[in-house]
Amino acid sequence: MPINRQRYADNWSTIALSVKEAALWRCRHCGKQCLRPGEKPSNLTRSEWTMATLSVHHANFIPEDNRPENLIPLCTPCHIVIHGGRNGNISPGQLSLFRYIYENGVLKILPNPDLLPLT
């Protein structure tokens, strides 16, 4: 099921921004400090930058439901994991950007080395 933009509120970007601000740009799942808008450190690779981007997840997967308790700030890897475990919102191509490894009960997310440039 592709993401249907029309299901999102007109002021979704404002709502999402306030959720991220309230979370101090940290992922609620893994606690990673993510990048604020305009922060694009040039020493980050594209995949590192993607991984440090915060998005807002709907806990019940209903995009119309913008109650604060339904909105969860997540970094890209955590967000992909949550969607990947439920339905096909994320294509396999996007999934393979990262590798997920459970170590001592902790989910570690690493860039998929198969995607790294060979040079």
Ligand SMILES: [Zn+2]
């Ligand atoms: Zn995270």
Ligand SMILES: [Zn+2]
């Ligand atoms: Zn989501």
